[in-house]
Amino acid sequence: MVSTSTAPADSAPVAGPELIVDALKQAGIDFLVVLPDLKLARLHELLENDPYFTTVTVCREEEGVGICTGAFYGGRRAAMLIQNGGLFVATNALVSTAIMYEIPMVLLIYYAGDIGDRFFPTVGQYTEPVLQALNIRYWVPREAHEVVPTITGAQVTASDSMRPVAVLLTRPVLAV
């Protein structure tokens, strides 16, 4: 088992949804597929109430890979806002559409079960190994100053490499 991330000693809020919205705008990401989650609720609400963003709520994360793929062909920078359990649901479409056809998209994934995050330790345990197995590059911002460069950089790398990439959003970064 390999874990590449480290966490601060406490899990006090370090950033928040407003900073993530700002980062998405700086990245030019204006098309968001969302599957609602308690920890993503404030961020989702900000996105839905901001005319800069087109948001599509899905019933199942695999749909979202398809919708982001369609939005890519429509000339948009697309991202998917999901929980890590949803990453597991989406793997078939990620492999045989996003990776196989080389479609750029940013996966913004709430890192449930991250160190100190209660209730979903198994989901947390398998998150990074699954991303590694899929050869999806990912980053875990831990400090406020890392949020904007990580999300804008992830968009550039997705676009340049024509692949999905992921940013794992921890509870301190989401401020929840």
Added chain:
Amino acid sequence: MKRYDCLKAIADVAGDAISVSSAGGVTLEWSNVRPSDANLRVRTLGLCSSIGLGLALTLPQRKVLVLDGDGALLLNLSSLPTLGWQRPPNLIHCVFVNGVYEASGGGRNANSANADLVAIAKGAGVPHAVWVDSVEDFRREVAAAFARNELSFVAARVEPGVQPGLKGIDVQAVENKFLLARHIERTEGIQVLAPAYPQR
């Protein structure tokens, strides 16, 4: 009724629509009936309705024709309530219902028993959903869907089987992506692909 005859009957109706077709015989047949850079051939079973939704939302002035299989749609049934929520007026969702997993060995699926895809689509909030049993009705319903400018779902009961003697598809997956992206850039006047070398 044969799927191939249905597809032949709508080739002219489709015009310059972007098509998104499901893995399986429908893709081979449609590629022969309407060879075009505007055809996206999907490999993830069931994902064509979701890819079509993303296209329809971001290119609202363009018709998007989804050519689905019934077994494939069962694998992404949750795309129907999402479509019923978004209701993209420029999307036409055709499903060929043969009751079997044709591309993967021909085993029966739930549509061969008690499931009713039109009732499911209606229940999911798709405003227009109909069954058709003849090539003439299929052409008429698809033409009406193109003219209507409201999300439409046309389910055609067809016999299993792929038209014999058709030309194979020699376009690779990534090539398919580039051809469609460049086609959309040309016809819509937008940029889809990032520049290979930035301007200096």
